[in-house]
Amino acid sequence: MASYPIYSIRDAPREVMERILRRSELDVSGIEPEVRRIIEDVRERGDDAIAEFLSSQVGRRVRPEEMVVGPEEISRAYRSLDDGVLSAIRRMIANVRKFHEALMPRPLRIEVEPGLVAGMEVIPLDSAGLYVPAGKASYPSVSVMVTVPASVAGVPRIAVASPPWGNEMRMEPATLVAAHMSGAREFYIMGGAHAVAAFALGTRTVRRVDAVAGPGGPWTYAAKRLVRDLVRVDLPAGPSEALVIADGTLDPRIVAWDVLNEAEHGPDSSAVLVTISEDYARRVAEEIDRAIEELPEPRRSYVLANAGKYSAILVASSMDEAVDFANEYAAEHLLIDSDRAEEIYARYRGRLRNFGTVCLGTPISAGNYGLGPNATLPTGGYARLYSGLSVDAFLRKPTVEIATPEGLRGFAPVVLTMARHEGFPSHARAVEERLGQTEK
Known part of the structure; x- marks a missing residue:
């Protein structure tokens, strides 16, 4: 058969x-109560809650400061990889960066009517917390896919979290190197719901971020669902x-x-x-x-x-x-x-x-x-609603509005008519006063 x-x-x-x-x-509703407890535990106990969970993973007591990956470990990770892997990672980064640079939106200004100018700015988020799973295998490719878009977007502070590797308090070397090569400069050994909670809430050791992105299992996904009012979260992956x-x-x-x-x-x-x-x-x-x-x-x-x-x-x-x-x-x-x-x-x-x-x-x-293109993509049928991870996950696009005196005068009839129709007298007076047309 x-x-x-x-x-x-x-x-x-x-x-x-x-x-x-x-x-x-998976329908994560069954695990959401436990994930919610994890998030509240991190909110209340911070580093101690994360260190306690890490201790259960590696089989010894973990101190909070061990969560931080230092320069020596980064250097050691580089030395542990052979030249072929390093070369492949560099080439991967170059291709992904080139594509995502082409995706970057540009600020714009357009004159929609004479004297009325509408615009848009492109501003990166201040920080991003990226998650790279580690369990069944080493995933440096995921490091590249989540870190490069944040780097291209211009996010000044990029932090990467990944679970302990091999039951030791260390980050998987290729994952660490790929993230570092891609532009991350802050690294934490922590995983799943605890990592998401730490990024969303902040602790003494882990600074809070503006966005959380990266694939993971049901616990990671459930945690991202529960913190989405605190931070921006990415797609269901x-x-x-x-x-x-x-x-x-x-x-x-x-x-x-x-x-x-x-x-x-x-x-x-x-x-x-x-x-x-x-x-x-x-x-x-x-x-x-x-x-x-x-x-x-x-x-x-x-x-x-x-x-x-x-x-x-x-x-x-x-x-x-x-x-x-x-x-x-x-x-x-x-x-x-x-x-x-x-x-x-x-x-x-x-x-x-x-x-x-x-x-x-x-x-x-x-x-x-x-x-x-990015390989962090929507799964489970969510491709009907979402696109893959890109620079947009790490950007804001606030708008700009300009009306010259002549432009405002020409557009005033629309504003005054709509303001009166909707019952907002101050809206109308703001235009009338500026134009010196206040009716006595």
Whole structure:
């Protein structure tokens, strides 16, 4: 029996389609009471609450000052990495920085009517607290993706938090180096809800920030939901997921590895293939089974855990139906696997709307590791509502309003009419007095 079950989109049992569409995106309402207690504990006890939790993670008493990563540890982290990893991180940063620099908005001034000038300023937030998970693996790529946009935006104070690595009070070296190379200068060893609470509330050791960003598990996500009235928070970014649309023109083995690209992240990841040929679906399923046998642990176990649960192969009756399903699924990563991928995308560009990023005949991993766009993307169907992390997460865009005397005089009839209609006499008098037109 194939690891990846094959279903027809039209005929699949409703509970199967609901499970595929829902994937593993957790309802955090069940853990919110405990997360709320963590946040209140950090509010009341500050560093002591965080140090107590860290002590339970590393198996010894942790002092609050150990949460801070100092210059010596940063230097040691650089020395621990081989030249190949350092070179790859630098190239990743360069590409991501180049793309995000192109995304930076510019201040503007436009004359909307003679003498009426409207403008916008672009101002970075004063500080950002960025979270990089550490658990199943080392994630320097996440450091790059969350730190570079804040740096390009011009945030003067960028702090990065990550959990203890290897049951020791140290930050994973590649994660630390990548964040430092990307522009962060403040580092804390702390994780999950405690890290989010510390950034949002501030403690003796951890200074409060204006924005919290970065992916994480359900506890991190729940904490960000609960502090969103205190700080700006970014998009919902949970377990990795991909939707692959394949038209049958590529070698099934290529498509199989593209599917496993996101499935290998963890047991709660999701990878769905949609194709328009049942025969091609079976051939890809066979290649997926062969590919799984080649995977080392724990990746093999991760793939098998989500296969048939959140991951599957779906057969569409047409490319139109495949595109409609893609919109309903709203994938973090959408991959069009075809030797004419750009042509297909051009054909459906106005109709294909819901995705975090679309890869046109390009492995998802190329984007994960620095093709340019950000790899911190909305998951769990939130691509219908959110875009990926970018410079906008770290910017404010206040507006500017200018009316010359001539402009105000010409626009006064509109202001006076609307002010009187809405019952605001002071609004009207503010214009009349300035123009010297007060009615006696």
